[in-house]
Amino acid sequence: MLNFSLTDLRYLLALAEEKHFARAAQKCFVSQPTLSIAIKKLEENLGITIFERDNHQILVSPSGAQLIEQAKKILSEAEQLINLAKSQQDIYAQPLRIGAILTIGPYLFPKLVGDIIAKTPQLKLVVEENYTEVLIQKLLAGELDLILLATEVNHHDLVQIELGCDELNLICSTQHKFAKLNKVMQKHLAEETFLLLGNGHCFRDQVLKICPNCDPFKNKIANLITTSSLETIKYMVAMNIGVSILPKLAQHNLPPNLCMKPISGGMQTRTISLVYRRNFT
CATH class of the missing domain: 3.40.190.10 (Periplasmic binding protein-like II)
Structure with a gap:
């Protein structure tokens, strides 16, 4: 069974780089005997000679060269693992x-x-x-x-x-007849060209609850224009093409010829x- 540590691999790379036990030990901040024993145990554990030794120099064996390259990859991956763990501890590391x-x-x-x-x-x-x-x-x-x-x-x-709650109001052009009213009756909305978001928008469903007669599936004579955004609705209503319902959150930068009117039956809202x-x- 193989048994070695990342520290053993660091000793291995240090010796491969320095080609000298004393300098490698100094680089790893350990004594020379400690490093020598660790390298010998690593070679015995792996069952190969990594370094060829003589009195004057230390050479890396051919099989040892391959192990050293793999050791570099292992230590690199280990460092990435440590960095990943640290990043998870930093609440600002991830978006x-x-x-x-x-x-x-x-x-x-x-x-x-x-x-x-x-x-x-x-x-x-x-x-x-x-x-x-x-x-x-x-x-x-x-x-x-x-x-x-x-x-x-x-x-x-x-x-x-x-x-919180987001208030919903009817919007119409200042040229529309609703502009003269203090409050608009729900039943009168079905008589108008009504601008509504397309399918998939939850706001569409919320508006149809307020004005069920504007639902083309329930009222075959409903005059409905479907759009893709509230901004499109605002500018089309300002041109007096029709009327619609707008959340208060979107009631900013309104065209000057657009006015807001409450709808009968109490304040209409959506919950954010x-x-x-x-x-x-």
Whole structure:
């Protein structure tokens, strides 16, 4: 059974480099007898002569040369293992990977990332925007560390923390008839051209709960325009193409000819939450 240590391999490389027992021992900060005994035991353990000795010089045998090259690789791999372990102990060594749905990321990430960089410049960040289901799958697979959602998650491996409510309001052009109203009735929304995000967006489902008559599957006469982003919706509504519902988080840098109106039936909101794996540290 082979029995040698990384220290033995370091003695081996030192002697191979110095070709002199005394200098090799000095380089390894040990006595010459200690190094000599270790090299002899290593040769006996491996069953070959690594060094050819005479009174004047030390030569590396042909078989010993191959062992020395392999020893270099082993020590290099061992050093990488040590560095990897140290990096795991350093909380800033690995990037923090944060995901957010497409109706949160563009409005929250700029400030969030800016604040994190200002307070913890040594922390590396990776951010991603995607659909809810994709983010959850990546979180469970360990490809993301934290995700920001606006829907409830029921999974025994995930922890969800509510961060707050995001108010939802109707948006219309200042030229639209709704602009003169203090509050818009839900039943009147189905009579208008309604702009809505496409399938896969959880915000689409939340909006259709507020305005079920705008759902083309429930109302065959619904006049619906589907878009891919809230920014597209904002500018199309500003052009008086139709009306829509916008979260407060996205109510920044609005076009000047756009106005906000509350919807009847009480304040409409969505809940923003932080989700992470239960074993995440």
